[in-house]
Amino acid sequence: MTGISGPVSRPDVDACLARASDDFGHIVTSRPLSVHTPRSTAEIQDVLAHATARRLPVSARGGGYALYGQGQVDGGCVVDMGALNEVRCLPDEGLLVAGAGALWSDVVRVALAEGLTPPVLPDHLGGSVGGVLVTGGFGGASHRHGVVADQVRELDVVTGAGEAVTCSRERHRDLFHAVLAGLGQCALIVRATLRLVPAPTLVRRYRLYHQDPATYFADQRRLARDDRFSHVSGQARPAVGGTWEYVVEAVAPHAGRLPPDDALLIGGLAHDHDIEEIEDLGYAEYLRRPDRDERLLRVTGEWTRPHPWLTLLLPEEAAASFVPAVLADPAQHGLRTCGAVQLRPLDGAALRAPLLRRPRGERLCLLSLMRTAPPGDPDGVRRLVAANRAVHERAREVGGVLYPASAVPMAPEDWRAHFGHAYEGLARAKAQYDPYGILTRGYALWR
C-alpha cells in the first residue's frame, strides 16, 4: 500500500507493488504506481477520487488468478480487495453476504458451517468473490444452475464515477447486469449477497472412461440433459500411442442411509464398464479436490510457471469434432506432458448473466486448455499465446465464444465481436458509470 491509506515500510511497499505487477498467468507484467488496501466502501471512493483527479487507471485485485494481465494497471492504482473479506451467513434467509475480497474457500467454510452451500462454485476456491463474479464463474453444477454470477441476489459496488450503489434485479438493474460477468468495466464490487441451498453431507463420485470421443460427447450430452447428477465435468487425458482418452466425472449427492442406485445412474452409459471408478466422499472433501493437484504442482514448480490457458464455450454439436482436432494439432502437443484439458457440459438456458457471452443454442460444451509453459522461454510462451489466438479463431468459425479468463490477445474490435448485440449496452453503461474510462484497462476493451 502506498500514499493514500497511511504510512508503511519500504520493503512492504515493494512487496505489494511486485505482487500487483504479476498474476497467475505470469505472461503480462506491469508497473503500478500504487497499491491500496481499502477497508470500507468510503476508502474505495477515496482511491477513485484520487485516481479520477489525476486521470490514473484503476484495477481491483482479488486472488490474483488472472491469466493475461486483466487485473494489472501500468502507471495506475491497484485496489487490493484483500481486507474486504468478511463473510456472513444468513441461514434463515438462505443467503450469504461476502466481501469482494473474500476467497471462495472462505465462502464455502462459512456456508458449510450452517449446512448450506452456493448452488454453483468454481472448481478452484482460491479466487476472490469479486474476481470470479466479474468473469462469470463456471463449476461442476453449471449444467443445472448456470454460472456463479447467476446466483447473486444483490451487489454493493462503487462505480468508476465514485458513486456507491446497491444494485440487484429490482434496483439499478442496468448496473447489476453491467457488473456481473462485465469484466470490471463499470464498477468495483465491494460486497455480494449470494443465494445458498442445502449442502449434501456425502457425494458419490463416478469416473467413467471413454476411448472414443464420439461416445464421450454422447454421454456428456445425456447427463447434461437430465438431472441425475448434481455435478458433471470431464477431462481429456493423454493415452498411449499419441491418442487421448475422455473421462466423465459425475457426482450424485446422498445422505448415507440411501446410497444412489449405480445401475440406474450409469448403467445405460457408453463408457468402459470394466474400469469405472466409484467413490464416496464428504461434500467438503469433494469441494477441496483441486487442493491435492495444487500441492503437487507447487512441488514440481509448475504452479509458478507461465500459464497460457485458453477457455472456450462451444456449441455441443461442434465440440465432438473440434476438441479432438485441437488436441491432435502439433501446436497443442505440450498439453500431453504439461497441463490439463477440462471439458464441461452446459445448458445455455441456465446461463442468465447478459454479459456472459455464449454460443447460440442450449447444448454447450466448455473446453479449457490449461497449459503450463516451460520456465525461462519467453519466445515459447509467445508461441503458445499465438496458438491460443489461432484456436480461438477456429472456434469462432464454428460458433464458439471466448471465456475471458484466458490468455488471448484481444483488440477492441475483437471485444466488439465478442459481445455482439450486448456491446452497445455495455458501451452505454461504461460511458455512464465510468465516464473517465479509468477502470480495468487490462482487458483492452476500448480504444
Ligand SMILES: Cc1cc2nc3c(=O)[nH]c(=O)nc-3n(C[C@H](O)[C@H](O)[C@H](O)COP(=O)(O)OP(=O)(O)OC[C@H]3O[C@@H](n4cnc5c(N)ncnc54)[C@H](O)[C@@H]3O)c2cc1C
Ligand atoms: C487455477 C485456476 C483455476 C480456475 N478455475 C476456474 C473455474 O473452475 N471456473 C471459472 O469460471 N474460472 C476459473 N478460473 C478463472 C478465474 O476464476 C478467473 O481468472 C477469476 O477472475 C480469478 O479471480 P481472482 O480473484 O483471482 O482475480 P484477479 O486476478 O484478482 O482479478 C481478475 C479480474 O477481476 C477483476 N476484479 C477482481 N476483483 C474485483 C472486484 N472486486 N470488482 C471488480 N473487478 C474485480 C480484476 O481487476 C481482474 O480484471 C481459474 C483460474 C485459475 C488460475
